[in-house]
Amino acid sequence: MTAPARALAAAPRRRRRQDRAGYLFLLPWFGGLLFMIVPFFASLYLAFTEYDLLTPPRWAGLDNFREMLGDALLHQSLKVTFIYTLVSVPLSLAVALGVAIVLDRGVRGLAVYRSVYYLPSLLGGSVAIVMLWRYLFGYDGIVNDALAWFGITGPAWTTDPDYALSTLILLHVWTFGAPMVIFLAGLRQIPAMYYEASAMDGASKWRQFRSITLPLLSPIIFFNLVQSLIASFQTFTQGYVLSNGSGGPADSTLFYNLYLYQKGFAEFDMGYASSMAWLLLMIIAGFTAINFLTARFWVFYDN
Amino acid sequence: MTLTETRTPPAAIDPAAAPPVRRRPRFIRYVLLSGGGIVMMYPLLWMISSSVKPSNSVFTDESLWPAVFDFGNYARGWTALSAPFEVYLANSLIIVTLSIVGNLLSCSLAAYAFARLRFAGRKLFFALMLGTMMLPGHVLVVPQYVMFDKLGWLNTYYPLLVPHFLATNGFYIFLMVQFMRSLPQELDDAARIDGCGPFRTFWKVIMPLCLPAFATTAIFTFISVWNEFFSPLLYLTDPELYTVPLAVRQFMDSEGQSMWGEMFAMSFVSLAPVIGFFIAGQKYLVKGIATTGLR
Amino acid sequence: MDDRHDGPRLDRRRLLGLAGLTGLAATLPACSRGFGGKGGDDGKIELNMVWWGDAQRAELTQKALDMFQAAHPGIRVRTEYQDSSPYKDKLAARFAAGDPPDLMAMRFDSLREYADRGTLLDLTPHPEMNQSGLTSSARALGTVGDKSFGVPSGLNTIGFIVDKGLTDKFGVAIPDGNTWSWDDFAAFAQQVTKASGGKVYGASIDAWTVANLLVFARQRGEDFFTADGRLGATAATVTAWYQLVADLRKAGGVPPAGFIDQNNGTSPAQSYLAKKSIASQIIPTNNLLGYNQACGGNLQLLRVPGETQGPRRGQSIDTPALWSIAASSRHPAEAVTLLNFLINDTEAAKVAGVTRGVPASRTVAETITSGLEPDNKRSSEFLAALQKEKLPESYPYPVGASKLTNILKTLTTEVEFGRMSPADAGKQFIAEAQKAIAP
The missing domain is CATH 1.10.3720.10 (MetI-like)
Incomplete structure (x- = not known):
């Protein structure tokens, strides 16, 4: 065989070897996929049935999806979820990035600050913390007491339908610890020499942030964005615990996932809940796809 | 709370690191960070405080420093x-x-x-x-x-x-x-x-x-x-x-x-x-x- | 953990090591707890019994179960309990997956969701389940049509509690609870608010609680839910209910909009009564002890207002929970034996006390009442007095009724914040409720 011919024959072989290595590394994941795919398809099937949990599902074709069109509560839950996502995701990511950058700049006692700022995320949706929120943001709670000092009459944060969702957004922003930790880990991977070099060139802090930090951190920003969007569309616990599962006051915190849960488990309509789940999957997939498509314009990988 | 307050060092502790002109912004940064820290710490403090209050006064005794201490919560809860x-x-x-x-x-x-x-x-x-x-x-x-x-x-x-x-x-x-x-x-x-x-x-x-x-x-x-x-x-x-x-x-x-x-x-x-x-x-x-x- | 496969030669050793480690991690503790290492089979019949409640209730229940197991050495009872909301989710999931418990606490408002779908055991062909100690209205709580799908684990009703410590302090007299009208109640509530200088509100009416509206509807001669599982209330009644609260709010008898959090939970320690920001409210009577402890021990228990003015009585004998047996239980006979024991055994009832309400069997209830703590004794006697009177019956909630809680909550908020008139809210409630419980 001539040398070029050998190279030609070797290319597919190398590709096959690459394929094999890839699949080998993915082996556990393929196993896990089996675990996930069975319930996945089960729920897809249920989406086209009438299923009350207690008697066998009955095929219903597109009935569930047709019902969605006229379901006012479903539309309300979509509205709540979209507002929540569009406001709280950028807000909490900005706060997380800001604090991470401040903490990254050689702050003394970094470990302590990092732990303290992470605390709310640790406490998160625990029952105890929800009790605290109720009592902080109650009609005559501490927050309103503090506002009264400044002569401001605070609203009924958790019981007024005009304020409850904002209070939940505030609660969410307060737990910025998780994305903050990821940002910190990402910042740590940016080689210090880049900053040293640009400092020698006399670049300002802002300039460094724009031309070093942002591009080099962009894969991590991208991760946090995609991940927060997915998680935010699926928000459940926060809405559940604060409203005791009702989505109240007056459905103002009726998250999509909370309504889905009510349908499935409180109203014994798992068929409808399943079709809601697949609609949500498509919505999230759409947003994630947009993220990935726009990523090529602002996310920089080193390779 | 004390944790963050003691961790608010005046810039003087670290004289070699920064020239004098930079002390003020750094000090402000620590003040802000610590102030934020207190807000973040509050729930934990509240939880600790509630854990030593009698069950019936957890929600009625609003002070962080319990009026009545009940350390028995730990033994009983355990x-x-x-x-x-x-x-x-x-x-x-x-x-x-x-x-x-x-x-x-x-x-x-x-x-x-x-x-x-x-x-x-x-x-x-x-x-x-x-x-x-x-x-x-x-x-x-x-x-x-x-x-x-x-x-x-x-x-x-x-x-x-x-x-x-x-x-x-x-x-x-x-x-x-x-x-x-x-x-x-x-x-x-x-x-x-x-x-x-x-x-x-x-x-x-x-x-x-x-x-x-x-x-x-x-x-x-x-x-x-x-x-x-x-x-x-x-x-x-x-x-x-x-x-x-x-x-x-x-x-x-x-x-x-x-x-x-x-x-x-x-x-x-x-x-x-x-x-x-x-x-x-x-x-x-x-x-x-x-x-x-x-x- | 089958990670072992042929890889590129160079990597095989590493990978094998890794796979081994993975496998080891999963299998090492395989023989210990939680990894399938079950205890030996001792030939006993095992019953799975589940309920909701806190650890205190669990302790009392376990004492009764220990007595049962001593008397029935061939049966072992494996119990599990949770907080009420996760409890009902797990119960639904277990039924859906075909793995229900044998004996379970069943929510009164969910009974028909389960029973109408054939998942619960009909107790009528099981004479070993002796229900002769129960009054007909107590039996009716677990009855759908001519079948019996549950026995009340305890009885209760709703009552009005008033903090006498507060009313004494402000010099307001508490009306006669057996005869007071809704007008008397409104006057009383306003008096308290006024006398306290607005620091304490006279009352809170939990307008969003179906059980409260149900009593109000009965007083107006309507069955909120009818015996055949339909909605019997009219828009006029719901409107009147909202109007009553709205008027009282305007007059200052109840707190302003947003003050009371509907979703605060019903735990006595968390209540606004315990915080001394209101002076009276409606509670399920089996919680009297808890409220009295949380409020400082000076609570009076009154009947609901309006009982003697309307065309008929509103109060009824109710239950916080029923005991039901799964239709697919593998040991129905033993489960019935256990259920019968829980209902009729006096000694067991003595140790279990009244955490689930007054024992359903009157003979059992009469035997244990004398030994109860003063507050529990008081609520038990309150209920016993009611049981002697002629009251309307309470029927199991129809399928779909669980949606009504949220509908009522939402509309209550709309009225509370003045975003909707009581009349519109009343109409909308009936429209939505009819849609929710239509067959």
Whole structure:
């Protein structure tokens, strides 16, 4: 065989070897996929049935999806979820990035600050913390007491339908610890020499942030964005615990996932809940796809 | 609170680091950071304070400094359930430890494949992986329960553990993928020239550079598994096997009487390992600096 | 953990090591707790019994169960209990997956969701389940058509509690609870608010609680839910209910909009009464002890207002929970034995006390009342007095009734904040409720 011919024959072989290595590394994941795919398809099937949990599902074709069109509560839950996502995701990511950058700049006692700022995320949706929120943001709670000092009459944060969702957004922003930790880990991977070099060139802090930090951190920003969007569309616990599962006051915190849960488990309509789940999957997939498509314009990988 | 206040050093402590002109902004930064810290600490303080109040005054005594102390909450809470509380702590520790091991192993393997290897179907599988994160869990509950029942896994830890060894959490894979992708391609090329196969490259070159990502994964896994409520609730029926969150919830009945003081006491006990692990684990977040020096 | 496969030669050793480690981690503790290492089979019949409640209730229940197991050495009872909301989710999931418990606490408002779908055991062909100690209205609580799907684990009703410590302090007299009208109540509530200088509100009416509206509807001669599972209330009644609260709010008898959090939970320690921001409210009577402890021990228990003015009585004998047996239980006979024991055994009832309400069997209730704590004794006697009177019966909620809680909550908020008139809210409630419980 001539040398070029050998190279030609070797290319597919190398590709096959690459394929094999890839699949080998993915082996556990393929196993896990089996675990996930069975319930996945089960729920897809249920989406086209009438299923009350207690008697066998009955095929219903597109009935569930047709019902969605006229379901006012479903539309309300979509509205709540979209507002929540569009406001709280950028807000909490900005706060997380800001604090991470401040903490990254050689702050003394970094470990302590990092732990303290992470605390709310640790406490998160625990029952105890929800009790605290109720009592902080109650009609005559501490927050309103503090506002009264400044002569401001605070609203009924958790019981007024005009304020409850904002209070939940505030609660969410307060737990910025998780994305903050990821940002910190990402910042740590940016080689210090880049900053040293640009400092020698006399670049300002802002300039460094724009031309070093942002591009080099962009894969991590991208991760946090995609991940927060997915998680935010699926928000459940926060809405559940604060409203005791009702989505109240007056459905103002009726998250999509909370309504889905009510349908499935409180109203014994798992068929409808399943079709809601697949609609949500498509919505999230759409947003994630947009993220990935726009990523090529602002996310920089080193390779 | 004292923790943050004592950590507000006047710039003078560190005279060599900064020229005098920079003291003021740095001081302001510490003041702001510490002020924020107090806001973040408040819930923990409230929880500690509630844990030493009598059950009936948890919600009526609004002061952080209890009017009446009841340290008995801890002793009673520890023994009030069908098993002593250390059993639940041990159960949770077993599950958490194995879950971390499983997540680190399986997710890093998958992440390496997605981030650094070229193989047929990569994009499709990656999309599928992301897709698995998008379906609300509530509709999977019943099919999963049936599946684990068929496998004979009910009332064991397998439904809680095996998925972690099989990289079923796309979040961690995606996280590691992003970290691995930001490493320069020359690393792999150099390793290949040195005769390293994919596994050796993964183990010797990529893994050490991803320590911050692994630390993040370990910390997040610890927290999420430690706090996980619904899955253990579903799959465990023997109270001896309960995890900490299930145990803590047994102190309350949201429609009737609850043992609030005991609940807060044990909530605080169950929080301690999480805080401890976070403080221990974040060291490795910092280690990333040293490793990037390699580049 | 089958990670072992042929890989590129260079990597095989590493990979094997890794796979071994993975496998080891999963199998090492395989013989210990939680990894399928079950105890030996001792030939006993095992019953799985589940309920909701806190650890205190669990302790009392376990004592009764220990007595049962001593008397029936061939049966072992494996119990599990949770907070009420996760409890009902797990119960639904277990039924859906075909793995229900044998004996379970069943929510009164969910009974028909389960019973109408054939998942619960009909107790009528099981004479071993002795219900002769129950009054007909107590039996009716678990009856659908001519079948019996549950036995009340305890009885209760609703009552009005007033903090006498507060009313004494402000010099307001408490009206006669057996005869007071809704007008008397409104006057009383306003008096308290006024006398306290607005620091304490006279009352809170939980307008969003179906059980409260149900009593109000009965007083107006309507069955909120009819015996055949339909909605019997009219828009006029719901409107009147909202109007009553709205008027009282305007007059200052109840707190302003937003003050009371509907989703605060019903735990006595968390209540506004315990915080001393209101002076009276409606509670389920079995919680009297808890409220009295949380409020300082000076609570009076009154009947609901309006009982003697309307065309008929509103109060009824109710239950916080029923005991039901799964239709697919593998040991129905033993489960019935256990259920019968829980209902009729006096000694067991003595140790279990009244955490689930007054024992359904009157003979049992009469035997244990004398030994109760004063507050529990008081609520038990309150209920016993009612049981002697002629009251309308309470029927199991129809399928779909669970949606009504949220509908009522939402509309209550709309009226509370003045975003909707009581008349519109009343109409809308009936429209939505009819849609929710239509067959």
